[in-house]
Amino acid sequence: MKRFEKHIFICENKREEGHPRSCCADKDSSQLKKLFKEKLKQRGLNHIIRANSSGCLDACEFGSAIVIYPEQTWYGNVLPEDVDEIIENHLINGNVVERLKIKEKRFNKDE
Amino acid sequence: MKRFEKHIFICENKREEGHPRSCCADKDSSQLKKLFKEKLKQRGLNHIIRANSSGCLDACEFGSAIVIYPEQTWYGNVLPEDVDEIIENHLINGNVVERLKIKEKRFNKDE
Numbered sequence: 001m002k003r004f005e006k007h008i009f010i011c012e013n014k015r016e017e018g019h020p021r022s023c024c025a026d027k028d029s030s031q032l033k034k035l036f037k038e039k040l041k042q043r044g045l046n047h048i049i050r051a052n053s054s055g056c057l058d059a060c061e062f063g064s065a066i067v068i069y070p071e072q073t074w075y076g077n078v079l080p081e082d083v084d085e086i087i088e089n090h091l092i093n094g095n096v097v098e099r100l101k102i103k104e105k106r107f108n109k110d111e
Numbered sequence: 112m113k114r115f116e117k118h119i120f121i122c123e124n125k126r127e128e129g130h131p132r133s134c135c136a137d138k139d140s141s142q143l144k145k146l147f148k149e150k151l152k153q154r155g156l157n158h159i160i161r162a163n164s165s166g167c168l169d170a171c172e173f174g175s176a177i178v179i180y181p182e183q184t185w186y187g188n189v190l191p192e193d194v195d196e197i198i199e200n201h202l203i204n205g206n207v208v209e210r211l212k213i214k215e216k217r218f219n220k221d222e
Contacts, residue, residue, distance in 0.1 A: 002183045003218050009120065009165065054120065055164025069180040072113045107114050 006049045006091050007069045008036060013056035023056075024063035028080070032064050035083045040091075049091055062102050076102040116159045117202050118180045119147060124167035134167075135174035139191070143175050146194045151202075160202055173213050187213040 010033040014025035036051035059065035062076025073096055075086065082100060089095045101108050121144040125136035147162035170176035173187025177197075184207055186197065193211060200206045212219050 002220065003185065004183070007178075007180070007183070009163070012166070050169065052120070052168065053166025055123070057163065058161065067118075069118070070183055072115070072118070072181055074114065109113065 001048070004048060004050045008049070008051045008066055008091075009054035009057065009069070010036065010051060010066045011055070011057040011059065011064065012053045013060075015060075021060040022063060023060060024065055027063045029064035031080055032066070032078060032083065035080050036087075039083060039087055043087070045087075045091070059102065059107070062104075065102070074102040074107040075100040076107075112159070115161045117161075119160070119162045119177055119202075120165035120168065120180070121147065121162060121177045122166070122168045122170065122175065123164045124171075126171075132171040133174060134171060135176055138174045140175035142191055143177070143189060143194065146191050147198075150194055150198055154198070156198075156202070170213065170218070173215075176213070185213040185218040186211040187218075 010029055011024040012029050012033060013023050015021065015023035033051055033053055040046045040049050040051055057065050057067055059074060059076060064078045066075050066078055067073065068090065075097065078100060085097055089097050121140055122135035123140050123144060124134050126132065126134035144162055144164050151157040151160050151162055168176050168178055170185060170187060175189045177186050177189055178184065179201065184201070186208065189211060196208055200208050
């Protein structure tokens, strides 16, 4: 295993008000990052699974957007109440959370 | 291929002055990110290789620190003059730039 078994990047990009693409920060992605960090720590997983703030992931239309590596799974419209499901299903058990996957082809196209 | 063939995260975390771990922002990592973005765009690679700002990657002692996915290669003490070599050797030709790899075991340990 490398340093992190899984590395989650949560977009916290903030655009000026009224920008046509909007931004993840306006969809409370900071709270999302906070929750991922807290819950991974509570489970003692934060040394092998890192939740990381990121700048714009160019998935603005799907905010809050996150990407999980090394598999590069893209999730969109992620809400605080989805965090437990992503941790349990994807990060711990290795099962993609289908309902949250970004459906647009250019994202998760070879899965 | 998924959305991005390679995804480079460049730490731009900024800590308060005098913090014992220092921070990548103090080592001009914003300039580094800017250079990666510019040079990838010049080569027409920015749609398949994305340079992304990130929050703290917990590699503060090796700032400016970057990590490249999906392979999770960690580079440290990266300077603006290293950008071309990382693009040419690693991102285009798939050869790790050994001299910039973070040598501490917990980073690139299984390579």
